Amino acid sequence: MRFSTVFGALASAALVTASPVSDLAKKHEVHGPPTVHHQVKNASEKIAPKVFIISMFSYEAAIWYDNAETEGSIGNLLEKNITVPGFSMLFPDAHCLADGSVCQLTTGESEINAASTISALMYSPYFDLTKTYFMIAGIAGINPKHGTLADVAISKYAVQVALQYEFDAREMPENWTTGYFPQGSYAPDEYPTSLYGTEVFELNEVLRDMAVGFASTATLNDSATAITYRANYNTSTLYTAATQKPSIITCDVATSDVYFSGALLGDAFENYTTLVTNGSATYCMTAQEDNASLEAMLRAAIVGLVDFSRIILMRTASDFDRPYPGDSVANNLLYNDVGGSTPAFENIYLAGTPIVKGILDGWDCTFAAGINATNYIGDVFGTLGGQPDFGPGSSYGGEGVVLSQVGLSRRDLYKKVMKN
Ligand SMILES: *[C@@H]1O[C@H](CO)[C@@H](O)[C@H](O)[C@H]1NC(C)=O
Ligand SMILES: *[C@@H]1O[C@H](CO)[C@@H](O)[C@H](O)[C@H]1NC(C)=O
Ligand SMILES: *[C@@H]1O[C@H](CO)[C@@H](O)[C@H](O)[C@H]1NC(C)=O
Ligand SMILES: *[C@@H]1O[C@H](CO)[C@@H](O)[C@H](O)[C@H]1NC(C)=O
Ligand SMILES: *[C@@H]1O[C@H](CO)[C@@H](O)[C@H](O)[C@H]1NC(C)=O
Ligand SMILES: *[C@@H]1O[C@H](CO)[C@@H](O)[C@H](O)[C@H]1NC(C)=O
Ligand SMILES: *[C@@H]1O[C@H](CO)[C@@H](O)[C@H](O)[C@H]1NC(C)=O
Ligand SMILES: *[C@@H]1O[C@H](CO)[C@@H](O)[C@H](O)[C@H]1NC(C)=O
Ligand SMILES: *[C@@H]1O[C@H](CO)[C@@H](O)[C@H](O)[C@H]1NC(C)=O
Numbered sequence: 001m002r003f004s005t006v007f008g009a010l011a012s013a014a015l016v017t018a019s020p021v022s023d024l025a026k027k028h029e030v031h032g033p034p035t036v037h038h039q040v041k042n043a044s045e046k047i048a049p050k051v052f053i054i055s056m057f058s059y060e061a062a063i064w065y066d067n068a069e070t071e072g073s074i075g076n077l078l079e080k081n082i083t084v085p086g087f088s089m090l091f092p093d094a095h096c097l098a099d100g101s102v103c104q105l106t107t108g109e110s111e112i113n114a115a116s117t118i119s120a121l122m123y124s125p126y127f128d129l130t131k132t133y134f135m136i137a138g139i140a141g142i143n144p145k146h147g148t149l150a151d152v153a154i155s156k157y158a159v160q161v162a163l164q165y166e167f168d169a170r171e172m173p174e175n176w177t178t179g180y181f182p183q184g185s186y187a188p189d190e191y192p193t194s195l196y197g198t199e200v201f202e203l204n205e206v207l208r209d210m211a212v213g214f215a216s217t218a219t220l221n222d223s224a225t226a227i228t229y230r231a232n233y234n235t236s237t238l239y240t241a242a243t244q245k246p247s248i249i250t251c252d253v254a255t256s257d258v259y260f261s262g263a264l265l266g267d268a269f270e271n272y273t274t275l276v277t278n279g280s281a282t283y284c285m286t287a288q289e290d291n292a293s294l295e296a297m298l299r300a301a302i303v304g305l306v307d308f309s310r311i312i313l314m315r316t317a318s319d320f321d322r323p324y325p326g327d328s329v330a331n332n333l334l335y336n337d338v339g340g341s342t343p344a345f346e347n348i349y350l351a352g353t354p355i356v357k358g359i360l361d362g363w364d365c366t367f368a369a370g371i372n373a374t375n376y377i378g379d380v381f382g383t384l385g386g387q388p389d390f391g392p393g394s395s396y397g398g399e400g401v402v403l404s405q406v407g408l409s410r411r412d413l414y415k416k417v418m419k420n
Contacts, residue, residue, distance in 0.1 A: 043128065046125070046126060046127055046128040047080075047082070047096060047100040047103065047126060047127050047128070048100065048127070048128040048129075048130075048131065048132070049096065049100055049101060049102060049103040049127070049129070049132050050101050050102065050131070050132065050133065050359060050360055050363055050367070051101070051102045051103075051132065051133050051134075051135060051356045051359050051360065052102075052103050052104070052105070052121075052129070052132050052133070052134050052135070053077075053102065053103070053104040053105075053135050053137055053352065053356070054104075054105060054107060054118070054134060054135065054136045054137065054138075054293060055104060055105070055106045055107070055137065055138060056106065056107050056108070056109050056113075056114065056138045056287075057106060057108070057109050057138075058090075058091075058106065059139075059341075059345055060106070060137065060138045060139060060345065060348060061091070061095075061104065061106045062345075063345045063346065063348050063349045064077055064104055064348075064349060064352075065077060065078055065095075067349050067353075072353070073349075073353060074097070074102055074353060074356050074357065074360075075097050075102070076097065076098075077095040077096060077097060077102065077103070077104045078095050079096065079097055079098040080095070080096040080097065080098055080100065081093040081094070081095055081096075082094045082095075082096065082126050084105075084120055084121060084124050084126065085120065085124070086116065086117070086119065086120025086121075086123075086124070087105065087117050087120055087121075088106065088107065088108035088113055088116075088117055090106075090108055091105065091106035091107070091108060091117075093105075094121070094126075094127075101360060102356060102360070103127075105117065105121060107293065111160075111255065114293045114296075115293065115295060115296050118293045118296035118297060119296040119299070119300075122296055122297065122299070122300035122305055122306060123300070123305070129300075129305060129306045130304065130305065130306065130307065131307065131310075131368060131370075132306065132307075132310065133207075133310040133311075133312065133359050133367065134297065134306075134310060134311045134312065135211075135312040135314060135352060135355060135356065136293060136311070136312070136313045136314065136315075137314045137315075137316075137348045137352045138287060138314075138315055138316075138348070139287075139315065139316050139317070139318040139341070139344040139345065139348070140153070140253065140285040140286055140287040140315035140316065140317060140318065140344075141285065141286040141287070141317070141318070141319050141320065141321040142242075142284060142285060142286075142317035142319070142320055142321060143266055143270065143283060143284045143285070143286070143320075143321050143322070144233050144238075144239040144241065144242030144320050144321075144322065144324075145238055145239060145241060145242075145270075145284075146241050146249070146251050146282060146283075146284035147241050147242070147249050147251070147284050147285075147317060148230055148233075148241060148242045148243065148244055148245075148246060148317065149226040149229065149230060149246065149317050149318070149319070149320070149338060149339065149340035149343065149344070150220060150221065150222050150223075150226055150246035150316065150317055150340055150343035150344055150347055151246050151247060151248075151249050151316065151317045152215060152218075152220065152246070152247075152248045152249070152314060152315075152316050152317075152347050152351040153248075153249050153250070153251055153252075153253070153284055153285045153314070153315050153316075153317070154208055154211050154212050154215065154248065154249075154250055154312065154313065154314050155203070155208070155250070155251065155252045155253045155285070155313040155314075155315070156202060156203050156205050156208050156250070156252060156281070156313075156375070157200060157201065157202055157203070157252040157253070157273075157277055157280065157281035158200070158201045158203075158252065158253045158254075158255055158294055158313060159199065159200050159252065159253070159254050159255065159272070159273045159276060159277065159281055159283065160198050160199050160200075160254075160255045160256070161180075161254040161255065161256050161269040161272050161273060161283070161286075162180070162255075162256035162258050162269075163183065163196060163198065163199060164180045164181060164182050164183060164192075164272065165180070165181050165182070165183055165185075166179050166180050166181075167179040167181075169264075176188060177264075177267075177268070178264065178265070178267075178268035178271075180265075180268050180269075180272065182272065182275065182276070183195075183196075188268065188271065188272075189271070189275065191275060191276070191392075192276065195380055195381070195391070195392075198294075198295045198379065199276050199379075199380050199391075200276050200277055200281070200379065200380050200388075200390055200391065201294040201295070201298065201378070201379055202280075202375065202376055202377055202378060202379075202388070202389070202390070203294075203308075203309075203311050203312075203313055203377060204308075204309040204310070204311070204371060204373040204375070204377050205373065205374065205375040206371050206372065206373060206374055206375075207309065207310065207311075207312060207371045207373070208250065208312065208313075209250075210358070210371065211312045211314070211355045211358075212248055212250060213358075214354040214355045214357070214358035215248045215314075215351040215352075215354055215355055216248050217354045218248075218347075218350045218351045218353070218354055219350065220246045220247070220248075220343070220346075220347050220350055220351065221246075221342070221343040221346035221347050221350055222245070222246055222343050223339040223340075223342055223343050224339070225337060225338065225339025226338065226339035226340050226343060227339075228339070229336070229337075229338045229339055229340075230242055230243050230244075231243060232324035232327070233320075233324045233325075235324070235325050235326070236324075236325045239324070239325075242320065242324075246317075246343065246347070248351065249284065251282040251283070251284035251285070252273065252277075252281040252282055252283055252284060252285070253283075253284075253285045253286070253287055253313060253315055254269050254273060254283050254285065254286045254287070255286075255287060256269070256286065259333075260286075260321070261321065261322065261323070261329045261330075261332045261333035262321075262322050262323070262329040262332070263322040263323075266283075266286075266321045266322045269283060269286070270283040276380070276390065276391065277390040278389070278390040278391070280389060280390055281390075285315040285317065286321050287315055294311070294313075295379075297311060298378065298379055298383060298384065301384055302383060302384065307370060308377055308378060308384055309370060309371060309372070309373045309377055310370065310371070312355060314348070314351065314352065314355070316343075316344040316345075316347040316348050316351070317340060317344055318338075318340040318341045318344035318345075319332075319338050319340050319341075320332060320338065320340075323336075375389070376388055376389045380392075
């Protein structure tokens with residue numbers, strides 16, 4: 001999640017009146033601790049959703065529930081609730097249409113919540129996810145060099161930008177431009193030599209472009225405040241994209257638990273994104289979860305529980321990652337009313353609905369069989385097979401292990417370990 005504090009204050013107020021924590025506590029008081037609702041006995045009892053929508057917090061989820069009755073919507077996702085062990089205490093259920101064709105969950109915010117919840121889903125006995133399309137659909141901060149408030153970005157790459165060494169900028173070497181530098185490196189512009197494997201994920205570009213095609217049929221939402229606010233960026237030619245009307249854009253998402261504001265950190269993470277993807281990814285959106293969710297899915301893909309070529313990553317812009325020229329980083333993060341949150345939530349629904357419907361309508365002829373990727377998909381290690389078009393290649397095993405020397409791909413090694 002990334003959203004403006006003016007909206008955040010309203011959101012916190014709303015959470016106090018309808019606190020999911022206290023609701024949950026009440027539920028437990030009455031019914032005792034959560035119980036597994038039904039024991040799945042055989043494969044035919046599993047729900048096999050065609051699309052699974054992944055929200056990160058309550059407002060990203062509510063936009064789907066609130067539109068259940070809207071003409072042309074996908075329907076009511078609260079018709080079927082499945083309590084999944086391992087989900088967030090705040091969001092313990094997966095929610096599905098009555099026929100199970102579309103489901104939705106809320107991970108909880110930031111990397112740890114996202115990875116934990118998605119792992120729980122991947123290994124849940126209630127679902128058969130082998131043919132499911134996942135649509136990660138949340139709000140984010142936008143880099144004004146590449147887009148504007150209420151834009152909808154559909155991405156090919158997700159980059160974990162804060163997985164780096166860091167010096168406080170006041171103590172960094174004098175000639176450095178940022179206090180962040182890649183792990184195992186000696187300076188910000190050196191490629192990391194210590195890779196954990198979650199630094200970069202690449203998704204199916206053919207599917208991405210189909211999703212863009214579906215989403216392009218949407219009439220996007222905007223707000224009067226956002227229209228006025230965008231004009232502040234018109235004094236720098238760097239920020240021409242920030243002054244445009246909202247649209248569907250294709251650029252990439254940075255993941256960071258740290259919620260930053262400012263041109264220097266934005267540029268530092270943009271540079272890092274360029275570095276770790278060998279120039280392939282363009283950092284335009286910043287959020288706190290995607291790499292974590294993708295890592296959990298990638299691990300499940302290794303053992304055939306999900307198809308990594310069926311993931312769509314969509315982020316809508318609720319705020320800017322840096323102030324307009326002349327304004328302060330604090331105003332940008334804390335005080336300005338930018339008017340981006342409402343259209344960002346609306347556009348999750350408006351752009352997301354034609355994507356979900358496009359997949360359902362084209363299921364038999366196109367989507368059931370899968371959309372073959374023509375680009376590399378997976379992580380920096382080449383875990384799912386193929387050669388990453390960024391990073392040192394699949395022979396690099398991390399932690400100093402050169403797998404090719406023992407004649408194993410990383411995927412083989414993982415499978416071997418899983419068997420023992
Ligand atoms: C599996 O579950 C379905 C649906 O409940 C049931 O009809 C079927 O008999 C079950 N099969 C086995 C082998 O238990
Ligand atoms: C599913 O859960 C939501 C609350 O999360 C509730 O409003 C809805 O009524 C539940 N649906 C069913 C069928 O119990
Ligand atoms: C900073 O200075 C050091 C020492 O003179 C030099 O090795 C390094 O290349 C410089 N780095 C940059 C980014 O200019
Ligand atoms: C985050 O995901 C992106 C692509 O999805 C990947 O490129 C990046 O390496 C990941 N970063 C981390 C730190 O996991
Ligand atoms: C955007 O959505 C809001 C909230 O639903 C609505 O009041 C407003 O009229 C919409 N504006 C546009 C331009 O679609
Ligand atoms: C920038 O926007 C402001 C406010 O709308 C306007 O007064 C000004 O003329 C614009 N400047 C440029 C260079 O377009
Ligand atoms: C980003 O990279 C450019 C080009 O190398 C450099 O001029 C700039 O100082 C870097 N920005 C930061 C914040 O490190
Ligand atoms: C996708 O690839 C598989 C395996 O190579 C192939 O059997 C299948 O025909 C391809 N599907 C399409 C639609 O090209
Ligand atoms: C990406 O860049 C790094 C550092 O320059 C280099 O070691 C690696 O071979 C490059 N990978 C590809 C696929 O070009």
